[in-house]
Amino acid sequence: MSEPTHLVPAARTATRTAGPDAALTAATTLWAAPGTGTAERWLRTVLGPALGLPLHPGPEDADGAVRLRLDGSLPPEAYRLEAGGQGVTLTGGGPAGVFWAAQSLRQLLGPDAFRRAPLDPGRTWTVPAGTVEDAPRFRWRGLMLDVARHFMPKDGVLRYLDLMAAHKLNVFHFHLTDDQGWRVEIKRYPKLTETGSWRPRTKFGHRASPHWEEKPHGGFYTQDDIREIVAYAAARHITVVPEIDVPGHSQAAIAAYPELGNTDVVDTAALGVWDTWGISPNVLAPTEHTLRFYEGVFEELLELFPSEFIHVGGDECPKEQWRRSATAKARMEDLGLAGEDELQAWFIGHFDAWLADRGRRLIGWDEILEGGLAPRAAVSSWRGYQGGIAAARAGHDVVMCPEQHVYLDHRQDGGPDEPVPIGYVRTLEDVYRFEPVPPELTAEETRRVLGTQANLWTEVMENPARVDYQAFPRLAAFAEVAWSTLPAPAERDFADFARRMGEHYRRLDALGVAYRPPTGPRPWQRRPGVPGRPLDGTPPRR
CATH class of the missing domain: 3.20.20.80 (Glycosidases)
Structure with a gap:
């Protein structure tokens, strides 16, 4: 993810890292830990069709995979999103945290990821290399x-x-x-x-x-x-x-x-x-x-x-x-x-x-x-x-x-x-x-x-x-x-929010x-x- 990011709502931290971006293609597989089923189903039934990707099940260690994990040390709605050459890992403190990570992933993929069908079948989608760490203020x-x-x-x-x-x-x-x-x-x-x-x-x-x-x-x-x-x-x-x-x-x-x-x-x-x-x-x-x-x-x-x-x-x-x-x-x-x-x-x-x-x-x-x-x-x-x-x-x-x-x-x-x-x-x-x-x-x-x-x-x-x-x-x-x-x-930096809204209007x-x-x-x-x-x-x- 480029700095600054265009996430709405804003994340607590979003850091760009060196190395290759994550690439999502027809070969990309999806691995989901027990307890992450809501995010898994949403990725396959909503995001997958928008990207034109099947996101078939695959092993956790597959190259370029999307992985869904739970980490009990995080608060239930908190998440960590990591992207790079090995793929994308979405980690949540609970099932909701993984789901919110999936929402951020869609934003990082760009406005076309909010459509119901791909505009360019066969396209390679990229997620900027980096880490997003986030959690909500209110329950x-x-x-x-x-x-x-x-x-x-x-x-x-x-x-x-x-x-x-x-x-x-x-x-x-x-x-x-x-x-x-x-x-x-x-x-x-x-x-x-x-x-x-x-x-x-x-x-x-x-x-x-x-x-x-x-x-x-x-x-x-x-x-x-x-x-x-x-x-x-x-x-x-x-x-x-x-x-x-x-x-x-x-x-x-x-x-x-x-x-x-x-x-x-x-x-x-x-x-x-x-x-x-x-x-x-x-x-x-x-x-x-x-x-x-x-x-x-x-x-x-x-x-x-x-x-x-x-x-x-x-x-x-x-x-x-x-x-x-x-x-x-x-x-x-x-x-x-x-x-x-x-x-x-x-x-x-x-x-x-x-x-x-x-x-x-x-x-x-x-x-x-x-x-x-x-x-x-x-x-x-x-x-x-x-x-x-x-x-x-x-x-x-x-x-x-x-x-x-x-x-x-x-x-x-x-x-x-x-x-x-x-x-x-x-x-x-x-x-x-x-x-x-x-x-x-x-x-x-x-x-x-x-x-x-x-x-x-x-x-x-x-x-x-x-x-x-x-x-x-x-x-x-x-x-x-x-x-x-x-x-x-x-x-509050409304100018920064307005800048991010420039991208968000395209999502809307x-x-x-x-x-x-x-x-x-x-x-x-x-x-x-x-x-x-x-x-x-x-x-x-x-």
Whole structure:
């Protein structure tokens, strides 16, 4: 590898050595130690076809071989990549480390290695002689994809798992339910998808927009689809964390089963799946029936998702219906609760205990801190850093995802050509200078920060190309923040990152990613006349 390298995210060390480069040809064999099967299969089924090479099995000592090894002295996700005249050796502390080494190998082979078929059959591929040694900063390097507002078909989800793997991201937060749609099959409650998975029309643009798309929108994942997604992710060392929103952001569920809502204050039977954006006032009723219903939902989810964490939302729950509801008031009196905030804390606490009894952990948006939180629960800090700081100081694990920094639905430029401008201007450089760990935390509190996550809310992303535009290239900058050990934000070398992105754009081109070019949106990426909600400093609400 030439110095400096073009790896994204940046490696801890990358050293060029004297001697011949490694050459990969039709004769190159692949040897894999026990425990390295995920990387072995990926090399044969993804990288091999891109290079036009069969990568047949061969002995460990074969000349010019690609070798996969484990070294227990390394941390599980750490790796060492060595290339030279004897071939390429990928060594990981665990199976994930070997897999991340394979991702770096693809980058070192050049942008054409990101295609699905070779442009030049018979080509000899070279890996510069040298050594890369690398390990991630955080254990949680996440991307949240909202498929409730705009449904993304299964193939699109699998594609995003591939894009995550290419950037060494390892947690896929799957936002499956909201007011505007329910996206996962629950067999004991079929109306959740029969009714809750589609809406009759959709607001085009922000909630204040006068434009509507007057056709039904919907879709959902069968349980077999979910099993496939989870297995596909696991083969790429990505954990899928599902989110089922409670007790707010639940109008789609109430439209399917009206008894879940506050029937004593609103005619829930007249509600449909919400067709606009914002925060619906229609929230779950705090009844035993609602608790049993969602326990049934989570029972099926736990069979589908093996992840330690299950996300329950817990954010943006308007309390007006509870204030007017005799049923809610009676529940508060029975429990001795001081008000509606404590009622929500009780609701979340019920599922925290329920999940803990089954060996899982609850995670929710930082509103779940209000009214008290069980110590096993973790917090997604989205309303700035303060929720995460409070959570860490209270002994909770934290995932830092402040909207002011890593909400990728926010606009990338202040110019008039940005499509449906939402939120703050957050440029590629802004994301690159994001620091997940607040300086106010002590060393002990800092250990509570599991990692960080970028969020893609899809209200104004009506198709996968719009998701690509909002995600990239900023997701590449975020991946470097999550993986690499970088200096303080003001000291980061953005010029070097921009230089490496010059090569990385070619990789994204080969992958077919419809990213925002550095010079601004292409003509077909603009959305003239569709109003957004640009902000200049007032904290937005999603």
